[in-house]
Amino acid sequence: MAIAELLFFAYRDFIGEPDSVLQEYGFGRAHHRVLHFVWRHPGMRVADLLDILNITKQSLARVLKQLVDDGLVLQEEGANDRRERRLHLTEKGLVLADKLSAFQRKRISRALAEAGPEGCSAVRQFLLSMVAEEDQPRVRELIEAKVAPDMWRAREVERHD
Amino acid sequence: MAIAELLFFAYRDFIGEPDSVLQEYGFGRAHHRVLHFVWRHPGMRVADLLDILNITKQSLARVLKQLVDDGLVLQEEGANDRRERRLHLTEKGLVLADKLSAFQRKRISRALAEAGPEGCSAVRQFLLSMVAEEDQPRVRELIEAKVAPDMWRAREVERHD
């Protein structure tokens, strides 16, 4: 059971540094998650974000509104479907997202180095296998794609066939 | 940066199943953490738990009191220092802790299997390296010990030399 505890401590410290930075900006962990996913997958829709974060529309709306109001996130009408709000980061948003991510990148690359060269793929496989089975294909696609706006939508359509 | 996202999804689903079970008992994630650490390290003091969880005494008190009142956790006076409350699980507490842990054990062992035989130690090393450097020795001791009441105390004393 040591892995369970390691995972707890690892995650605790993984989010610890960004948390303190966020506090200076008046944001919290929830803002970080939104910022991160919009950063990595610009053009993402609100519904995609809801799926990823596993939270309610109302919870997301609260933080998303703040990020938009504070000029970190832009919403633009979907090209095909004008109901959609495709999400992007502004320059200001990019700066913060990158700053937060820097801490995490550093920690991860140090940890990967200490896990050894073949350890990297083992870690990757382990983490993916920890994800709920039904979400694994989506997570796989998500992390492989640099930009993944419509891919997500296509998958949604498939599932309802 | 894919690892950051994998870690997010892995952790999200790692705590997902126990969360639903806890809800039936009227408990939350905070209770789970207390239950887990007291389970793995019976005889732990309140101060140790505070150190591990990185939360305030008042936050801990709220959930700990509920667990004691509901008969899942026992507090007994320290043998040497009667100010201490050494924490233990009751039979009822053991049952729930084990039930919650079962989901996580299953998920972890499946994921480790898919990471391969040498993958296991790589994962372990990776997670340990993700922990804040100053906490790594303590975490190492904690996860290696089956029971770790006074070890923690000894370390505290050392540090103030």
Added chain:
DNA sequence: AAATATAAGTCAACATGGCTGACATAACTG
């Protein structure tokens, strides 16, 4: 013995970020 330090508990107030339920608006779809 008196002073101080430590372990734990408590009260009050507040912030964050989840939740439910109800409802509104605009735009797409059949």
Added chain:
DNA sequence: CAGTTATGTCAGCCATGTTGACTTATATTT
């Protein structure tokens, strides 16, 4: 046109984190 979908919003609740001030019991130091 009718129904569905994507998004937003209002209102209130709950869990769990925070700070600050204070108490009690016990241990340690002077």
